[in-house]
Amino acid sequence: MSAYHLSESKSIAMMKFLALCFFVISLINIPIAEARIRHYKWELKYEYKSPDCYKKLVITINGRTPGPTILAQQNDTVIVEVKNSLLTANTAIHWHGIRQIGTPWFDGTEGFTQCPILPGDTFVYKFVVDRPGTYLYHAHYGMQREEGLFGSIRVALPDGESEPFAYNYDRSIILTDWYHKSTFEQAVGLSSIPFQWVGEPQSLLIQGKGRFDCSAANPPMKADVCNNTNPECSLYSTTVVPGKTYRLRISSLTALSALSFQIEGHNMTVVEADGHYVEPFVVKNLFIYSGETYSVLVYTDQDPARNYWVTTNVVSRNATATTPPGLAVLNYYPNHPRRSPPTIPPSGPMWNDVDSRFNQSVAIRARKGHVYSPPATSDRVIVLLNTQNQVNGKTRRWSVNNVSYDIPHTPYLIALKENLLHTFSQTPPPEGYDFANYDINVVQNNTNATTSDAIYRLQLNSTVDIVLQNANTMNPNNSETHPWHLHGHDFWVLGYGKGKFDPINDPKKYNLVDPIMKNTVPVHPFGWTAFRFKADNPGVWAFHCHIESHFFMGMGVAFEEGIERVGKLPSSIMGCGETKHLLKP
Numbered sequence: 001m002s003a004y005h006l007s008e009s010k011s012i013a014m015m016k017f018l019a020l021c022f023f024v025i026s027l028i029n030i031p032i033a034e035a036r037i038r039h040y041k042w043e044l045k046y047e048y049k050s051p052d053c054y055k056k057l058v059i060t061i062n063g064r065t066p067g068p069t070i071l072a073q074q075n076d077t078v079i080v081e082v083k084n085s086l087l088t089a090n091t092a093i094h095w096h097g098i099r100q101i102g103t104p105w106f107d108g109t110e111g112f113t114q115c116p117i118l119p120g121d122t123f124v125y126k127f128v129v130d131r132p133g134t135y136l137y138h139a140h141y142g143m144q145r146e147e148g149l150f151g152s153i154r155v156a157l158p159d160g161e162s163e164p165f166a167y168n169y170d171r172s173i174i175l176t177d178w179y180h181k182s183t184f185e186q187a188v189g190l191s192s193i194p195f196q197w198v199g200e201p202q203s204l205l206i207q208g209k210g211r212f213d214c215s216a217a218n219p220p221m222k223a224d225v226c227n228n229t230n231p232e233c234s235l236y237s238t239t240v241v242p243g244k245t246y247r248l249r250i251s252s253l254t255a256l257s258a259l260s261f262q263i264e265g266h267n268m269t270v271v272e273a274d275g276h277y278v279e280p281f282v283v284k285n286l287f288i289y290s291g292e293t294y295s296v297l298v299y300t301d302q303d304p305a306r307n308y309w310v311t312t313n314v315v316s317r318n319a320t321a322t323t324p325p326g327l328a329v330l331n332y333y334p335n336h337p338r339r340s341p342p343t344i345p346p347s348g349p350m351w352n353d354v355d356s357r358f359n360q361s362v363a364i365r366a367r368k369g370h371v372y373s374p375p376a377t378s379d380r381v382i383v384l385l386n387t388q389n390q391v392n393g394k395t396r397r398w399s400v401n402n403v404s405y406d407i408p409h410t411p412y413l414i415a416l417k418e419n420l421l422h423t424f425s426q427t428p429p430p431e432g433y434d435f436a437n438y439d440i441n442v443v444q445n446n447t448n449a450t451t452s453d454a455i456y457r458l459q460l461n462s463t464v465d466i467v468l469q470n471a472n473t474m475n476p477n478n479s480e481t482h483p484w485h486l487h488g489h490d491f492w493v494l495g496y497g498k499g500k501f502d503p504i505n506d507p508k509k510y511n512l513v514d515p516i517m518k519n520t521v522p523v524h525p526f527g528w529t530a531f532r533f534k535a536d537n538p539g540v541w542a543f544h545c546h547i548e549s550h551f552f553m554g555m556g557v558a559f560e561e562g563i564e565r566v567g568k569l570p571s572s573i574m575g576c577g578e579t580k581h582l583l584k585p
C-alpha cells in the first residue's frame with residue numbers, strides 16, 4: 001500500500017472518531033467551543049500618511065491607523081503577535097481596560113511590566129478578556145501613542161446573553177488630537193532647558209480622519225506637504241439607515257485635549273462607561289477625556305433627506321484660536337456619504353464651562369440591577385496632590401505630592417520578582433501633602449519638586465482609597481483637567497468635589513450606593529476626585545495622567561501588590577537594564 005493510501009485511511013479513521021465525539025457531545029449537550037482563541041498578527045511601521053491632509057510619519061498597524069479592531073467574546077484568549085518594523089524605534093502595546101488577571105507581564109507598559117520591543121523583534125501578547133465592553137489598545141512607550149498606534153477592543157457577551165439595552169447596529173469611533181511635530185521633537189522639547197511646551201494640537205481626528213486647513217498654514221505649505229484635496233483626508237463618514245438605534249462606542253485617546261462630542265440634531269443616551277453599564281441618561285454633547293470609553297445609543301429619527309455633522313471640540317483648554325473642531329458625517333442612507341450637510345456645524349460648549357463637565361461626571365452612575373457594591377470602608381487612603389513644578393529650578397515637570405515620577409530602566413515587575421531592588425528607589429513615596437499649609441488656589445512661592453521612581457506597595461486584597469487633589473499650575477489662575485488611568489483594576493468612583501478635599505466631611509458624602517466602576521477618571525480644575533479599589537491583582541500597575549506629555553513630565557505613580565503571587569515571568573519581557581543578566585545561560 002502506498003504512503004498516500006496509508007495516510008488516507010488514517011484520516012478517514014480520524015474523521016470517524018471526530019464524528020463520534022461530536023455525536024457524544026451533542027447527546028450530553030456540552031457547548032463545544034466555550035472560549036475561543038483570537039489570533040492577530042500585526043506589523044508596525046512608520047509610513048507617510050496625511051490623516052488631516054498634512055503629510056507626516058505615522059505609525060500604522062498592518063498599514064492602518066487606527067489599527068484593526070480586536071473583536072472577541074467574554075473569556076476568549078487574545079493572542080497578538082506584534083512585529084516591530086519601526087526600524088529605529090522601540091515599542092510596547094498596552095491593552096487599556098483589560099485587567100490582565102494572571103498575566104501582569106502582558107500589560108504592555110514599558111518600564112513597569114516589560115522591556116521595550118526592539119526594532120526587528122516580534123513580541124507575543126497573550127491574555128484573557130474576562131469582561132464584556134469597550135476597551136482600547138495603544139502604544140505605552142514614550143509618547144508614541146500620539147503617532148497613531150492605537151485601536152479598539154470590543155468584547156461581546158457570551159452567546160445567549162444580552163445587554164440591558166437594545167440596538168440594531170454597533171460602531172466604534174476613536175477620537176484623537178493630532179500634532180504635526182513628531183513625538184521625538186516633542187519629547188526633546190519637553191526635556192530641554194529652556195522647556196518647550198508641545199502646544200495645542202493642529203487638528204482633531206474622528207476615527208483617524210480630520211482636516212487641517214492647508215491654505216491657512218503660516219508659512220505656506222507646498223501641495224506635496226499639505227493638500228486639502230487628498231482623498232486620504234476626506235472626512236470620516238458613517239452610514240446609517242433611518243429609524244434604527246445605533247450603539248456608538250465613543251472613546252478618546254487624545255494626547256492632550258479634553259473633548260466634547262456631538263451629533264447634530266441627535267440626542268445620545270449614555271449606557272456604558274469603561275466597560276460598565278451606566279444608568280441611562282441623555283446628553284446633547286458628551287464630554288470625554290483621554291483614556292475613557294463610552295457607549296451611547298443614537299436613534300436615527302431625523303429628516304432622512306440629508307446628512308448631519310458629527311463634531312468634536314476642545315474643552316478645558318483655550319484652543320479656540322489653534323485647534324479647529326473635528327468634523328465627520330452622519331450619512332443617512334441613501335444620501336451620498338460625502339455629501340456635506342446643508343448646515344454650519346454646531347458649535348460646542350464654551351471651553352471654560354467647568355460646571356457642565358463637572359455635572360456630567362457626577363451624573364454617571366452604575367445601572368440599576370448592575371451595581372457592584374464597593375466595600376463600605378477602606379484600609380488605606382492615599383491623597384495625591386497634582387501640581388506643576390520645576391526640578392532643579394529649571395526643568396518643567398508635573399508631580400504628585402511634590403514628587404515627579406521617573407520611569408525606571410529595569411521594569412518593576414522583573415526587578416521585584418527577581419530581587420533587583422537596587423534598580424529603583426526604596427524610599428516610599430508620600431501618602432499625602434502638607435494639607436494644613438498648602439493653598440491649592442495660588443501659584444506656590446517654591447515650585448521645586450524632586451524626582452523619584454519609588455512605588456506604592458499595597459497589601460494584597462486590601463481596599464485602597466485614592467483622592468486626586470487638583471491645584472493651581474505655575475500660571476496664575478489656572479488649573480487643568482487631568483484624566484487619570486489605573487492599570488490592572490477598575491475602581492468605584494466615590495465622588496467629585498470643588499476646592500480642597502475635606503478628609504473629615506467629604507467622605508461622608510461618598511456615593512456607596514451606585515458608584516460607577518471605571519478605569520479612567522478626570523480630576524477637574526481646582527477640584528478633587530475620590531475612588532476606591534481592591535488591590536487584588538498581583539503585579540505592578542501604572543496609575544498616571546493619560547495626557548501623553550504630562551505622564552512624560554512625571555505625572556504618574558506605580559502600585560505593587562502581591563508580587564509573591566505572580567507566576568513565572570516569560571523571558572520575552574526581559575532584555576533591558578539589569579534584566580539582561582537574567583537571560584544569560
Ligand SMILES: O=C1O[C@H]([C@@H](O)CO)C(O)=C1O
Pocket residue numbers: 197473474475480550553
Ligand atoms: O504641562 C504643561 O505646560 C504648559 C504650560 O503650563 C507651560 O507654561 C501647559 O499648558 C501644560 O499642560
